[in-house]
Amino acid sequence: MNAAETRTPHTRTASYEAEPSEVGRVLLLYSGGLDTSVMLKWIQDEYEAEVVALTINLGQPGEDYDVVKGKAIQLGAVAAEVVDAREEFATGYVVPAIKANAIYGLGYPLFTALGRPLIAKLAVEYARKHNCDTIAHGCTGKGNDQVRIEATVATLAPELKVIAPVRGWAMGRDEEIEYARKHNIPIKTHPTQGVETPPYSIDDNLWGRSSEGRWIEDIHRAPEDDVFQLVTRPEDAPDEPEVVEVEFERGVPVALNGERLGIVELLERAAEIGCRHGVGIVDHVEDRIVGLKVRDIYEVPAAAILLPAHAELERLVGTIHQNQFKPRIDQQWAYLVYAGLWWEPLRTDLDAYIEAVNAQVTGTIGLKLFKGHVRPVTRRSPNAVYDALLATFESGGALFHQQASPGFIELWSLQSRLAHRLRERSEG
Ligand code: ARG
Numbered sequence: 001m002n003a004a005e006t007r008t009p010h011t012r013t014a015s016y017e018a019e020p021s022e023v024g025r026v027l028l029l030y031s032g033g034l035d036t037s038v039m040l041k042w043i044q045d046e047y048e049a050e051v052v053a054l055t056i057n058l059g060q061p062g063e064d065y066d067v068v069k070g071k072a073i074q075l076g077a078v079a080a081e082v083v084d085a086r087e088e089f090a091t092g093y094v095v096p097a098i099k100a101n102a103i104y105g106l107g108y109p110l111f112t113a114l115g116r117p118l119i120a121k122l123a124v125e126y127a128r129k130h131n132c133d134t135i136a137h138g139c140t141g142k143g144n145d146q147v148r149i150e151a152t153v154a155t156l157a158p159e160l161k162v163i164a165p166v167r168g169w170a171m172g173r174d175e176e177i178e179y180a181r182k183h184n185i186p187i188k189t190h191p192t193q194g195v196e197t198p199p200y201s202i203d204d205n206l207w208g209r210s211s212e213g214r215w216i217e218d219i220h221r222a223p224e225d226d227v228f229q230l231v232t233r234p235e236d237a238p239d240e241p242e243v244v245e246v247e248f249e250r251g252v253p254v255a256l257n258g259e260r261l262g263i264v265e266l267l268e269r270a271a272e273i274g275c276r277h278g279v280g281i282v283d284h285v286e287d288r289i290v291g292l293k294v295r296d297i298y299e300v301p302a303a304a305i306l307l308p309a310h311a312e313l314e315r316l317v318g319t320i321h322q323n324q325f326k327p328r329i330d331q332q333w334a335y336l337v338y339a340g341l342w343w344e345p346l347r348t349d350l351d352a353y354i355e356a357v358n359a360q361v362t363g364t365i366g367l368k369l370f371k372g373h374v375r376p377v378t379r380r381s382p383n384a385v386y387d388a389l390l391a392t393f394e395s396g397g398a399l400f401h402q403q404a405s406p407g408f409i410e411l412w413s414l415q416s417r418l419a420h421r422l423r424e425r426s427e428g
Contacts, residue, residue, distance in 0.1 A: 018161035059206030111207035117342035120152030234278035234372030251358030274301025
């Protein structure tokens with residue numbers, strides 16, 4: 001491979017993209033995988049720049065951060081930082097998503113979309129700390145993640161520039177492997193897939209995991225089992241159902257089966273239970289912001305338990321009018337987050353309403369898990385409008401007279417009846 005093949009065509013289309021001559025010290029968002037490892041070396045060569053590696057722990061299972069850090073230093077990083085951001089992610093991003101019942105499309109709980117603004121915010125913080133002029137990330141030019149990261153950097157740090165080498169270089173996976181071999185970059189072999197098979201493109205954190213690529217792109221094909229690295233196949237899940245009780249205070253999950261837990265541990269525990277019962281597998285064809293449709297296989301065991309529990313409790317404490325209105329707010333919230341506009345003021349405006357509703361969302365929901373299915377089976381809340389109505393009704397009802405119903409029905413149906421009659425007449 002000659003140098004020209006790997007060179008980025010430096011045509012800037014946005015003001016925040018770096019001119020090569022401006023790049024002196026780069027903060028690289030470093031996962032330790034193939035793309036960002038090749039980038040770590042390539043940036044030093046291409047720009048004659050120093051690289052500071054930043055790795056962020058959002059609860060991706062099975063990651064050894066000492067190894068990742070050691071690899072960054074070995075590849076020439078002048079500094080390598082690892083930040084445990086699980087608590088901030090859970091509190092500041094996942095909890096608001098739970099309060100917003102956040103789902104995009106027909107089942108994507110937005111774990112990646114929620115993680116990116118936090119990752120980019122931390123990149124800005126660490127770029128400033130290390131006097132970097134540029135932030136580099138490993139997103140391609142075809143996905144949503146570039147939008148989320150660059151929109152965040154451009155919003156929070158107008159003084160910083162961005163480079164996205166994968167978007168520009170002409171290397172495919174094979175050329176990257178060749179580059180890695182030539183420059184002694186260690187390549188992780190996947191435990192089951194090996195290095196010869198191109199692996200799925202995976203992104204994961206506390207709130208879920210996505211797989212893309214290979215056969216997944218062929219929407220005619222049903223999922224192959226090797227994609228499920230987290231959740232038990234529903235067929236193999238226990239033959240006995242399990243009921244799990246989730247307690248909420250003001251919209252925040254605080255306990256599982258009566259045991260109070262910190263939010264990170266609660267999310268991890270919920271995921272464990274969900275994995276065991278095969279819940280949270282989502283096979284999703286999705287409208288990306290950048291115009292494409294893409295198919296993702298999601299494994300979202302914690303979300304599959306906590307989102308329905310929250311929604312069930314919220315509906316119990318809300319009036320019919322609140323319950324009809326909230327999903328519209330939730331949908332707008334989810335779309336903004338999906339579309340990379342975490343910092344958009346409308347999101348904060350919506351949060352104010354969402355908070356107001358969630359002030360009542362206190363209580364406990366029991367869910368039955370069985371071979372891939374989750375179903376609310378018990379509900380308890382001091383704010384349940386249900387209980388208040390029942391009491392009114394049972395006590396002989398100062399507030400509910402059955403004899404009043406016919407009068408209500410006559411007025412309630414008035415306009416519909418009149419319109420119906422007019423139409424019948426005009427149709428002869
Ligand atoms: N389709 C999802 C989204 O746009 C998941 C993206 C996963 N990202 C990745 N780099 N594999 O949020």
